[in-house]
Amino acid sequence: MTLKRRHHGKRISAVAATAALVVLAAGCGGAGGGSSSSGGNGTLNVLMVNNPQMVELQKLTADHFTKDTGIRVNFTVLPENDVRDKISQDFSNQAGQYDVATISNYEVPIYARNGWLHSLDTYAAEDTAFDQNDILAPLRQSLTAEDGRLYGQPFYGESSFLMYRKDVFAAKGLTMPDKPTWQQVADLAAKADGAEKGMKGICLRGMPGWGEVMAPLTTVVNTMGGTWFTEDWEARLDSPEFTKATKFYVDLVREHGEAGAAQSGYAECLNNMTQGKTAMWYDATAGAGSLEAAGSPVKGKIGYVPAPVEKTDSSGWLYTWAWGMQKASTKADNAWKFISWASSKEYEELVGKQIGWANVPAGKRASTYSNPEYLKAAGAFADVTKRAIAEADPKNPGTQPRPAPGIQFVGIPEFTDLGTRVSQEISSAIAGRQSVEAALKKSQSLAEKVAEEYR
Secondary structure (H helix, E strand, O other): OOOOOOHHHHHHHHHHHHHHHHHHHHHOOOOOOOOOOOOOOEEEEEEEEEOOHHHHHHHHHHHHHHHHHHOOEEEEEEEHHHHHHHHHHHHHHOOOOOOOEEOOOHHHHHHHHHEEOOOOOOHHOOOOOOOHHHHHHHHHHHOOOOOOOOOEEEEEOEEEEEEEEEEHHHHOOOOOOOOOHHHHHHHHHHOOOOHHHHOOOOEEEOOOOOOHHHHHHHHHHHOOOOOOOOOOOOOOOHHHHHHHHHHHHHHHHHHHHOOOHHHHHHHHHHHHHHOEEEOEEEEEOOHHHHHHOOOOOOOEEEEEEOOOOOOOOOOOOEEEEEEEOOOOOOOHHOOOHEEEEOOOOOHHHHHHHHHHHHHHHOOOOOOHHHHHHHHHOOOHHHHHHHHHHOOOOOOOOOOOOOOOOOOOOOOOOOHHHHHHHHHHHHHHHOOOOOOOOHHHHHHHHHHHHHHHHHH
């Protein structure tokens, strides 16, 4: 797939300029502040998302990475929507406040094209202990830009799948198909709703954010025959297929989903599933590690099946929280030492022994899935996760050709703003403040403006 780039330079410059203006408006200070040169060459500033596995990394760093290398790491840890904004601000301005940040396979090709990232090819090639060939091929490919160079190393990789309470289903006489359709999931959610006191049938993200509600919803759109844009950049958010999928999603979460769904994201659904407040959850495969962790109230009670489908053979997304090095960093060598440690087999072994093998940030290395200790702890979800990652197809995720790569996102710079604004409309519909049709009418208008830049 070749992304059409009429007026490409103008669009990229506009995105960078917008981000730079945000930096000026917000000021240059911030949590974990200081330039990348503060604290001397033995200090790194790392900006990362507050997902559970990153928080565990933060706790392990001083006693292991710093102890072994002498390099102190200052972490700034923020919620997903906030961290995306802050990374975009710092990297687009090349302020150098942060040496390393968690970025994804969405940002990598865009940031690389703009010259905001330090390539990692030479480091990966020379660091034989890192074993670059052990990184799963879909992730290696997704972190390699159009120039053929590598710009990120995965902390963990993920697809999406359906998680359900096996014990609750057994008690209610319900059977989960090996490969469910979305209609089957909706029927099961209705039957499981109220199975235990305070339990809802399903948890689905409803929180605004292109990486929150729009991620799972777009996979539903894909498998139900919809698309954000046709191959020739016709916006299709008010099409019958997109409308059907969105109404299905909104109705399902409103009728059988969690309380406060319009403000529930990944973290909230993970908590609901862990605390026994929901019978099913469709979301990232990475969530399984927390559900099966030692001390989890639902450990051993969860079943895992592929992402529900309708018109496609598979529908799971492909995503990685990866480490990117800012081009402006003056500490590239030390930054690589941190990146290679945080993405290494060694770090997985450390997590397995210190915290528990189910908590290992998996989904990125082939060796993980042949590790007996990991498979013993993660056997319930390991194979489903690996298969979902292998089957994810960012170039052809739906029923028709796409103008840009991406499964749960559209791989263009404008999607950050477009996806966020559309998500606000969808969340409003989930909250009952407007109809799906009204939300998509506004969203179509937003998408048409983006499409005009590409036609």
